[in-house]
Amino acid sequence: MTAPLLSLDGITAGYRTTPVIRDFRLSLAEGESLALLGANGAGKTTLMKVMVGLLRPWSGRVLLRGSDITEVAAEERPLLGVALAPEGRGIFGTLSIEENLLMGALAVRRKEGRRASRALVAEGLEQVYETFPVLGKRRDDKGCHLSGGQQQMLAIGRALMARPALLLLDEPCLGLAPKVAGELYEALGRLSTAERGVVVVEESSRRALGFADRACVVKLGRKVLDCPAAEAGDDEAIMSAYFGVE
Numbered sequence: 001m002t003a004p005l006l007s008l009d010g011i012t013a014g015y016r017t018t019p020v021i022r023d024f025r026l027s028l029a030e031g032e033s034l035a036l037l038g039a040n041g042a043g044k045t046t047l048m049k050v051m052v053g054l055l056r057p058w059s060g061r062v063l064l065r066g067s068d069i070t071e072v073a074a075e076e077r078p079l080l081g082v083a084l085a086p087e088g089r090g091i092f093g094t095l096s097i098e099e100n101l102l103m104g105a106l107a108v109r110r111k112e113g114r115r116a117s118r119a120l121v122a123e124g125l126e127q128v129y130e131t132f133p134v135l136g137k138r139r140d141d142k143g144c145h146l147s148g149g150q151q152q153m154l155a156i157g158r159a160l161m162a163r164p165a166l167l168l169l170d171e172p173c174l175g176l177a178p179k180v181a182g183e184l185y186e187a188l189g190r191l192s193t194a195e196r197g198v199v200v201v202e203e204s205s206r207r208a209l210g211f212a213d214r215a216c217v218v219k220l221g222r223k224v225l226d227c228p229a230a231e232a233g234d235d236e237a238i239m240s241a242y243f244g245v246e
């Protein structure tokens with residue numbers, strides 16, 4: 001049996017002496033997309049930090065395709081195929097769209113060497129522009145001239161340039177108007193899921209449920225629900241029990 005793409009094996013984590021995540025278990029198959037949902041302060045971002053290596057868990061293991069990466073530093077994880085598009089975007093305003101995307105390809109260059117990476121980078125740009133056509137049209141525009149939604153697309157595009165096996169999206173719709181958030185998820189739906197697993201963190205979002213294969217709800221640092229996304233979205237009792245129905 002092949003190992004899951006990602007496993008969180010009994011993770012307990014927190015800050016100083018305060019535990020936030022408690023004995024958390026999660027497994028994500030290759031090509032699967034997961035919506036990680038929960039109220040403000042439930043611990044979603046903390047879990048994300050454990051996945052990318054910014055926070056070392058107090059106990060438990062993070063496994064990528066069966067290999068224990070718990071002790072691997074955050075800056076090394078992109079080389080293993082873990083990429084984060086963070087909340088707040090963090091793009092380079094003075095660089096063009098294409099330059100921002102090329103910055104995301106540094107992990108590919110380090111991993112594949114200069115010659116092999118050239119073709120992969122070109123392929124990556126093509127894929128990003130196919131997924132987010134507006135970025136292709138404006139490839140020479142500076143990052144600071146983009147709208148909030150376009151900046152978010154660029155942050156995701158930059159993460160994709162690392163050719164991740166696991167793409168983590170932290171609240172991609174934060175601060176976006178509903179129409180723009182809809183467009184963003186529509187674009188995400190165009191991504192071929194066969195090539196990568198995706199974890200998207202949202203406070204509460206029907207859009208995330210429409211996009212994901214599976215839903216996992218976090219409450220006070222514990223997993224309280226893990227089911228097919230369609231089931232969670234259809235169940236009004238679940239939706240209103242864990243978060244206000246959107």
Ligand code: ATP
Nearest residue numbers: 015016020038039040041042043044045046047203
């Ligand atoms: P949000 O939707 O607000 O981002 P969240 O589900 O992502 O919420 P976390 O950001 O993981 O939740 O926070 C979980 C708990 O951990 C909260 O009680 C928060 O106050 C606490 N916390 C988060 N970051 C820190 C930190 N750096 N130091 C101490 N406590 C923290």
